[in-house]
Amino acid sequence: MKQYTFLASKTKGTVSAIHQTAQNPIARFVMGHGAGANMSHAHMQSLADTLADNGIETLRYHFPFMEAGGGRVDNLPICLDTIENALALSANLPSESPKGLPTFLCGHSFGGRMSSHFAAEKRPEIAGIVYFSFPLHPSKKPDTKRATHLIDIQIPQLFVSGSRDTLAEMELLAPIVQSLPNATLYEIETADHSFKILKRTRQSTDDVYKEAARIVKDFVQACL
8 A cells, every 4th residue: 555645625635645556456446535534544445445356546645634533524516626636646546557548437325425526526536436325314314315416327226235225225226326327326234324234133244344345346347
């Protein structure tokens, strides 16, 4: 892993990023964190590790509010600037592939939601977008307002969401994803918003992160 800094926005200054490589990589994810934990949190590291095991590099980055130590999240324009500049950094990173690696936007929770706004508004030339625990609504306050822009996204979308996620009730999320062109939902049995599972009732014996990474790899390969 190698650490970088880049300019998030003219008003917020620089932020940190971590590039994690993979053997025989097939793609690179530019991946944003959630509202409550930074890019080095165990959950983010586990996602990056298992993605690397499946040939997917990651460039994790901080939004300015997290670089400053957390607190109130940045507004949408600041987040969009940060994502745009993270993509620019990714484009200039070294690659084992002579043609460069296909780029995907990705994020956990808040990072995924901001990535979706970027894809809807900026329409970047990337291969697709992956959401880990897309936060459809505040916890235990079911609503679908946060999904209205998703129809404007032209690239393939994958939603990886836990069956116990209180920020995305499955009976609301599933029909939304079904209504979108070129979008897929994968439900992780008994997982919550942070991919914590119920070991006693979960039927699958797969490690939850390995399961998610395997599904993501299938999605990536289908996009290439």
